[in-house]
Amino acid sequence: MKICTKNHHHWSLLDSLPEDKSGAGKFKCAGCAYEKGLRAGKNKEESLNIELETLHESQSMTLQHKSPHAAFAKGYLDGISNF
Numbered sequence: 633m634k635i636c637t638k639n640h641h642h643w644s645l646l647d648s649l650p651e652d653k654s655g656a657g658k659f660k661c662a663g664c665a666y667e668k669g670l671r672a673g674k675n676k677e678e679s680l681n682i683e684l685e686t687l688h689e690s691q692s693m694t695l696q697h698k699s700p701h702a703a704f705a706k707g708y709l710d711g712i713s714n715f
């Protein structure tokens with residue numbers, strides 16, 4: 633899986649998220665997970681699939697341990713709330 637090269641702009645939004653210290657998502661990009669959740673929220677998708685294996689790997693030390701599950705959920709909520 634590729635390393636994430638996106639320049640995410642929501643790092644500060646993810647500060648409060650729990651860390652994923654040992655789960656499968658540990659090295660997945662929480663920024664990508666957030667954006668995926670946000671898209672799902674905008675579209676009000678009713679069948680959600682995080683599909684962790686499709687996410688890029690994290691390159692950012694600060695986000696490396698953030699839970700992509702939590703990031704996806706936050707993105708989904710923000711997508712519902714803002715659109």
Ligand SMILES: [Zn+2]
Pocket residue numbers: 636637638640661662663664665688
């Ligand atoms: Zn990313």
